[in-house]
Amino acid sequence: GDSVTQTEGLVTLTEGLPVMLNCTYQSTYSPFLFWYVQHLNEAPKLLLKSFTDNKRPEHQGFHATLHKSSSSFHLQKSSAQLSDSALYYCALRITGNTGKLIFGLGTTLQVQP
Amino acid sequence: EAAVTQSPRNKVAVTGGKVTLSCNQTNNHNNMYWYRQDTGHGLRLIHYSYGAGSTEKGDIPDGYKASRPSQENFSLILELATPSQTSVYFCASGSGTASQNTLYFGAGTRLSVL
Numbered sequence: 453g454d455s456v457t458q459t460e461g462l463v464t465l466t467e468g469l470p471v472m473l474n475c476t477y478q479s480t481y482s483p484f485l486f487w488y489v490q491h492l493n494e495a496p497k498l499l500l501k502s503f504t505d506n507k508r509p510e511h512q513g514f515h516a517t518l519h520k521s522s523s524s525f526h527l528q529k530s531s532a533q534l535s536d537s538a539l540y541y542c543a544l545r546i547t548g549n550t551g552k553l554i555f556g557l558g559t560t561l562q563v564q565p
Numbered sequence: 566e567a568a569v570t571q572s573p574r575n576k577v578a579v580t581g582g583k584v585t586l587s588c589n590q591t592n593n594h595n596n597m598y599w600y601r602q603d604t605g606h607g608l609r610l611i612h613y614s615y616g617a618g619s620t621e622k623g624d625i626p627d628g629y630k631a632s633r634p635s636q637e638n639f640s641l642i643l644e645l646a647t648p649s650q651t652s653v654y655f656c657a658s659g660s661g662t663a664s665q666n667t668l669y670f671g672a673g674t675r676l677s678v679l
Contacts, residue, residue, distance in 0.1 A: 553610075
């Protein structure tokens with residue numbers, strides 16, 4: 453069945469260092485992947501999503517590349533900022549037209565000075 | 566941007582009591598969803614709806630009912646609340662028509678069942 457795996461529960465790094473949050477998936481049909489970000493005491497909101505034409509989505513310095521060969525959609529940023537500290541969810545659109553998303557367990561990113 | 570409003574924002578309920586969480590969206594989205602968020606479990610889908618009058622079971626529907634009386638409103642009902650239902654609940658809406666469905670979340674309701 454369809455599933456999403458985020459292996460890291462907590463990632464702690466120093467400001468200015470590169471960020472990579474892992475996301476792998478299993479999908480019955482052609483996958484559409486999303487990254488949502490949730491800052492403390494706020495609602496989750498869309499950070500970026502995969503394109504159908506293999507373009508690399510980017511937003512607020514973050515980018516992710518859909519690799520169907522390895523079933524991955526890792527989130528990356530070249531230089532972490534303190535304001536990037538948040539909970540990040542990877543999500544997979546379930547096949548069919550329900551619009552349902554399966555979310556991973558989430559990765560908390562803590563950026564320290 | 567899409568607007569999804571949840572009420573109440575915080576709720577304390579007693580075990581065995583009835584709880585209703587409300588959600589309103591003003592973007593004319595067909596699809597609406599109820600998720601709960603728990604540490605170690607991420608976001609889990611409870612119920613969802615394709616439009617007014619429809620409700621569907623999500624991944625963890627036991628102990629919950631849903632109601633979609635109109636395009637704008639989607640309620641989550643706990644008929645007999647239990648302490649295990651203490652959680653943060655998020656409502657979301659989405660068009661559901663495009664292949665890439667963006668969900669817009671409300672601010673959440675923090676429910677404590679004592």
